[in-house]
Amino acid sequence: NAGVMQNPRHLVRRRGQEARLRCSPMKGHSHVYWYRQLPEEGLKFMVYLQKENIIDESGMPKERFSAEFPKEGPSILRIQQVVRGDSAAYFCASSRGPALYNEQFFGPGTRLTVL
């Protein structure tokens, strides 16, 4: 049973370009979470999705950021018109049910560098 997969592992973009980060949850998991991590800091919650629905996006900036989890295919975190401050590691986690009582399994992350 493969773990959570994220791609690409490393992504370099110039200011103003778009970044698309993909996350394939573990088999049987319908809950996906995106977190951002800056160097020497903990993970900061961005968005929680459950198949085709956004449950909680309170941690996601209102502009330039969007997330989706379509019925078929991976979850996508999209950052439009990237700026240097978007440089960070972005982690995806998945769980079988809501995180309160179900373990979240984390992917290896995508490291975004904005030049």
Place this chain on the structure above:
Amino acid sequence: GQQLNQSPQSMFIQEGEDVSMNCTSSSIFNTWLWYKQEPGEGPVLLIALYKAGELTSNGRLTAQFGITRKDSFLNISASIPSDVGIYFCAGNTNAGKSTFGDGTTLTVKP
């Protein structure tokens, strides 16, 4: 928003020593979790705590869910070099998302 204060920020210990780290919050959490993260990887769950006052062990690791639901500690006994990494506490509420502390970086000298 909710915040977790994790301490210490870093620890340098000799192999064989015991380690203790803790997290406190002004908010109540329904679940406390402890993760370990190694360079270039995502966090891996070590221990999950679901009930106030609960004390749980996983090998050389022991963690407790504070009775007030606002704190938790993690102990590692008889540390070994492979314990090196960053340890994070995290708390969950009914909302389902996790709030993370800023981590404790552990260095173990052989």
